[in-house]
Amino acid sequence: MINALRGMKDLTFEESERFVHIVTTAIKVSKKYGYSYIETPILEETKLFKRSVGESSDIVGKEMYQFMDKGDNDVCMRPEGTAGVVRSFVQAKLDRRQNEKFKFYYYGPMFRYERPQKGRLREFHQFGCESFGEASVYEDFTIIQMIGDIFKALGIGYDLQINSLGCPECMPPYRKKLIGFLTECKDELCEDCNRRIDTNPIRVLDCKNEKCQTLLTNSPKLIDNLCDSCESDFEKLVKLLKSENIDYVVDTNLVRGLDYYSKTAFEFVSNNIGSQSAIAGGGRYDRLVEFLDGKPTPAVGFALGIERIMELVQMPEVEREGYYLGAMEESLVDTLFPLASKKRATDKVTLEYAAKKLKAHLKGADKVNARYCAVIGEDEMQNGTIWIKDLVEKSETTISQSDF
């Protein structure tokens, strides 16, 4: 027997229904906010992710499905969605259309070579949105509001964490300050943190090590070191969240794992799905378009993890629907066949090809959750009729086959 690869999962029955429900709900909401669909390739040049997500990130450093293709190109399966969308945005020269706004939503598989566990697969699915050309913090808020709408429509609860990651003006001086602080206590920090002091000091902030976290309580906070513009944007965001009654927590250690974020960063978290608790995350990335050779274009976006959300959504009960057709004599299936074809124009129809006793047909109708069970037996054949039972009302009628 051949099994699916480790960390890759098949979805069927209620699981696949839940998957589709989440995607269609997210699409419905994002369309209300003016987003349109963008489809980008799963396979991209490795360079794209090195330059956007960042070589210092774990995603690029050790988790990519990367290989040389038959044309000797260094390629990889996308580990996230934003880079491809931005590449596409630049390739289509949308960055030259200054003062225009572009809003895209996407969904599809992402690949990261990690050890699978609850809420973490090697092939997983994200739904995401990217808004280009809008520098206003109102847009940051609107995106958060939209995610809230999606979760509300899906009927799931969450905690919202926000932070500001600063901009090219305030981040570098803060970074220096932080490196100074970390170097002073480096002997007490864990191995990973020591390595990160040089490679990516900001990531030290969300180290899970308890001892490190204790030391970090006295570390300089970026939120206290923002430039005027970043600070007023963050205050405005907080004000908007308050006025719209969206609960939030400021988490000064919230650092996006991808290098391209700046200013607003946020994460939606659920505490009911195991240790992989982030169900959506995103923020502003005003410099990414530039990194990928486009004209400087402000942008904000987010992605949500469909599999993680699947753990949280309850599907509404499915009601009985459509017709089940069955014959009690083998020779009568031919009579049933055109009736089924005709009925499918308007209703869901299940046609049983094998002749069975009435009782077996009723059971069969139950099994496919049909509303009506329609059967032709000897009597009906002689009279040119069909017997129909409403499985909900428990009522039955016999009508002419031509009226069916």
Place this chain on the structure above:
RNA sequence: GUAGGCGUAGUUCAGUUGGUAGAGCACCUGUUUGUGGCACAGGUUGUCGCGGGUUCGAGCCCCGUCGCCUACCCCA
């Protein structure tokens, strides 16, 4: 990469100090020669993950191996 747990029927699981495999659910049949869900009665289903070892005898003990799950890590 590291650590812990688990692999027995379609499924969820039980299986005693080693003695030749079981239950619920599901499925099929019947009670009802043409009336579903409920009830009752009966029935079908196994490479006990795989390979080796110990033993008269292994689902059980030992070694190896593969797979799954959870956690670290990372992140959606």
